[in-house]
Amino acid sequence: MITVTIDGKEIKLEKPVTVLEAARSAGIKIPTLCWHEQLERYGGCRLCLVEIEKMPRLQTACTFMVADGMVVRTETEQTANVRRGILEFLLINHPLDCPVCDKAGECELQNLVGKYGPAKGRYKEKKRKVPESLEDPIIVRNMERCIMCTRCVRMCEGVQGASAIDVISRGGHSHIEPFSGGKYDCEYCGNCISVCPVGAIMSRLHRHSFRPWQMENEIETICPYCGVGCTLIVQVRDDVIKRVVPRIGSVVNNGLLCTRGRFGYEFVGSKERLTTPLVRIAPKTQSGVGSQESTLSQPPFDKGGSQGGVISELFREATWEEAISLVAKKLSEIKEEYGNPAIAGIASPRCTNEDNYIFQKFMRVALGTNNIDSTARTGFAGAQSFIENIFGQGATANIISGLSNSDLVFVIGGDPTTVNPILGLQIRACSRNGGNILTIGNFKGLEYFSPQKLVPVLYTEDILLEGIVTVLKNKKRLSDANSKLEAKIKDISTSIEDVKNICKIEEKDFNEFLNILSESTNPSIVIGKETAQSNGASYKLLLLSAINYLINGRLYLLSDRANEQGLLDMGCAPDILPGYRPVSYVESKRRYESIWESELPGKTGLTIFEMVNAAKNGSLKAMYVMGENPVYNLPDSKTVEAALRNIEFLVVQDIFLTETGKLADVVLPALSWAEKDGTFTNMERRIQRLRKAVNGNGMEDWRIISEIARNMGKKFDYSNAEDIFNEICKASPLHKDLTYEDIEKGGGIYPYKGEPLRDGMEEIQVHNAERLSVNGKLYLRIERPLFHSGTLSRRAPALVKIYPEAVVRISPDTAKALSFKEGEVVRVSTKIGSIELPVVIDKALDNFSVMLTNNFEGKSAYRLMGYDIEPVTRASVLDGNTVAIEKAGL
Amino acid sequence: MLSKAAIKELNEIRQKYPDASAALLPALYIAQREFGYLGADAYEAVSDALGVPRAIARGVGTFYAMYKHKPMGRHIVQLCTNVSCMILGAEKLSDFLKNKYGLETGGTTPDKRFSLVIMECIGACGTAPAMLVDDDFYENLTEKYIEEILEKYK
């Protein structure tokens, strides 16, 4: 026990901390500028100099460690004079432009000068003049105001790990710059903005549009983008979101945000938002998405945002009453005429648990069908259930921050720093803490974190993984803890020769990788969507499960949608009821029949891909799509479009008129994430609350559906999201007895208070797919960029400014072989279509791969990608899409 | 891109350190020699070679006075003007370089033959005033001696 006296107050400490931390623990505030609780100690600003008895010089409280018996004085005449002197030094080159500075009101320098008194104007020389840099679309840099505390640099390098900015030059000439000197060209997390104490680095999104004290409301909610589930503080003025900031201490993201979370909010206020229900007037063949050519020449949305033209061609506006009774009537008619199986619904990983629960209940109770699925089927759902079948329910529900405490993180199938950026930071932190990063493949976001990489030839990952299992099982003893898996492991064997010859991996690299992997004591394995969507995915998942078992690791499954986990938990799948009760189990069906007071269908429904097929062949007559855009988010999107055009009655409920919406018979405007209450369940299976921040013109998804259900004579009486949550927790054994209050108190973390589920584990089935050979061909793969996620991000102007258009990425060798230059427009063709795109030469790519994102309307990868269905996981397999690139216009 | 020879040289230097990033200063010297000065290309080449983020490489490079960030003449005249040299007439020599050769501090002659860099102490105080031309020391300078010296550099 250490006892120190600070300002006469005796403080007892368990372990040595800095004087500043000791003072803060006792509520004594020592002024600081360069210090920040998220950052490494620095000791540069000198503002926290304090008197310490028996020390000849003043010491910086932020760096000096306490010792037993130490006596510290933080506010004396001497320290006040020193601080006045330091502030004078800071002010001699700092412009006195507080009246026009956005930071005024929350500026730490301004506040300190207020406390210690203004400078006396003794500086007669000219102040340093640096023009404000507006070269970047997102971040304004004003180096006149910079006080060189370097918080931004330490954030960027030491926490974010992007190392995109640094101090340039030295001494009085020091200033902060991104590499280019102008545009940032970085990860645009904006965490530098969070930590800047003055108005030197600021967001352009709300430039000169408000003063901090004019903020009317601050709402704590959860990010709408990916499955990490970061806490956001949404700041509102005049019912408009002005700014999104993080909160230090929030459980998942602790004061950090990524680019989507921080800058992606503007879609809420987009002029393209749907405001009234729409009823189709145009024939089904007309949609505005149409052919490639028409889309290119006539963008469906005006640049300014108004979409009046397209809407009035296709639809007429309707009242809610009319739209709801029309939907109820048509659905009832189709049910009557064609039977329950002719109707299907697609749920949304962007909607809340409450929305999704109501959606599946509506499909099952009102429409009598289990034809419910979602885009989680494209990878996440099947991969998770495969893994859970081996290791038990909740096998992937691991705490994200646990990654930074791992001694090893093994990454495959996607760059975590772009798919789930805040999770990616935990992997970078693992490296910084001395942990090893092992990757199968090249991941740019981990490049500076000393990854030990094995990069097998495209489509030979399975052999490499077999090789790893083969070596590991000889190094580790099988414990018989999981006999089902061990039986499989015993059959796995491949030779190092195959790894060398087929994967083209050097034996030395392989052995080094294996040594690190086998010596790890606290490893984590992170699996991305590309593995789940690959040829032979189930076998690779088995191999990864085997590796995980042999090294006793934790599994993380990347999830690019905010509530992908939650929608599955809510039973938005053709084979499961809420809480993973299989529809085929009589017992679980009965349970829900009694709770919902309704008979339920017993037959497993269609997956999303089966729905598309059923639509194509005409057996599916009606479809209800909630907050999803299948025409865009499913591979082979032109076929999906044609199939949906074939549906007699299509209802689309969304916040924008999406490509799918344009095919609809009725379009219903929903509320966005910022306009409603509810809960999301993140990839850790942490249930967190969304809170309404602003008003919107539509209705909550659950409310629209409840209205329709009531119109159909069903009892769907809920007055708010909490009502629904309470029903969920009554109905779902997984969520047993949870309340909003429990969640508030941190009780929303798995395994909640629930009962064990999925008792009888099924046999492990794998599909041994035929290996694709890559000889000399190019293959189309999906780029999953940091800045986009699809429908939302492309209506977020800031994100569009950062990543404005679709590009095709090829390796330097490919570019050379085809003599393409950076930026040159080329035609990218597969057997199902072609698109013209500018080339980007990407050093991280191999010579077999061509990368394209699925984020830009009319130029999305899914327009060019055919798919197969993996027989075990029932996910789409995107491997094997050969592609040709040629000069455009030929 | 660095030349093959430069990459080989860098790889040898790299072996002297336990961390690749420790080879940054020597790598920047090599890049400066290869590119003439440290511009974006040079930093990117070093960044690729060592795995040091490019913004960090540039931050480090701009911290040190001997890395050049704009094109230089074929020969760099590095005149010391610190106290020992100053009190023995270094400032007059800098005036001489300006008047006779048109060499301003930090400037380059139009024929790209010389650039002038004013140095802090170069450790030739006992033989002040002194300068370095490229890597060669010249001491006990006079105007006449400077004329003779610069004749040697074409």
Added chain:
Amino acid sequence: MEKVLLKNIENPNSADINEYKKIGGYRSLLKAFDYKPLDITDIVKKAGLRGRGGAGFPVAMKWSFAYADTKFPKYLLCNADEGEPGTFKDRPILEKNPHLLIEGMVIAGYAIGAQYGYIYLRGEYPGAYHILNKAIAQAYENNFLGDDILGKGIKFHLAVHRGAGAYICGEETALIESLEGDKGQPRMRPPFPVNVGVFAKPTVINNVETLSNIPLIIEIGDEEYSKIGSSDCPGPKLYCVSGHVEKPGVYELPMGTILRDIIYKHCGGIKAGKNLKAVLPGGITTPVLPADKIDCPMDFVSMPKHGSMLGSGAVIVMDETVCLVKVCHRALKFLEHESCGKCTPCREGTGWLRSILERIENGEGVEGDIELLLSVSGNMLGKTFCPLGDGAASVVQNFIKHFRNEFEEHIKDGKCKFKSLRV
């Protein structure tokens, strides 16, 4: 006194290993390997060797801390970044006597248990860079460096790391940062380099001259060694004298030689019969001494008692024609240029002081400027991260302390009267 550090430097081939061996070179190394590492530290301790870089810290103390640390590998760094203006004492060792340094480093490495050494050489010494590299290659060939030195099972590797123009890298934690490929900005202490130094390993940093004393101490023993020079900081010392003396240069003299003797006896007095005005006894950041205050023994202990510091032993002699406002300004211009920018008082204060001095020197000073100089430097003194900022403040305060009238005249006359006296 017989020259040790500068022995044989008149020989044009003195940097060659064979010439060095001819005069007894590397014999101390052989002798040292007969001792246990701790015994060597003990001898160095008894010899009373203090660091020649400027601070005068007892060498054996650093060594024993690093030896006691249990982290491996350990590093020995030679600080060859003599950047303090006026200093050129290490250059003759580096260029003419590199094997003396290498021998000293191998012995020191053995004493502290270091297996790797680097010579951090200032970028401004391109000649020395090539000479050292060649000397190191020769030492490897002769098995004085390597995995198994002289078959004794002792491992020590040595490389030269070239700085790139930053005075601050003479500060040992900044030097470490620079060696690691970072900006040369000082680190906070603790942890101290002896525990967490370069590459986060125990590290000893010694100056060129310090390490070059080691072979002598081993050769003659601590008792003989401690008889050289001052009793409380013994040994030979390199004084480098520049400015207005008849015979400037590097002088190897016993530690504690009287400053007046250095100037008048060894250097032949003031050039061209002019009068002495002031001396910077240990480089430009050590307190300036007026002509009547030079009867002081030049060692680490005596100089502070006489109002200055030994610093690097760089004696800059200024005659009556020199404008001290201009010298003070030049010193501040240098320190502004070299401020690393990490801490506020130094980053902002050096430039402010320089601009006030510039005004005064240009005849644009106003009443109150001297008080302003004192106040601004006062706001820096004791508040900066490292000694550079303190040095800047102290330069200004000491020039004003001894030559206030000259500052006042500049302000009163609105001009510098020494302009006409310019050489």
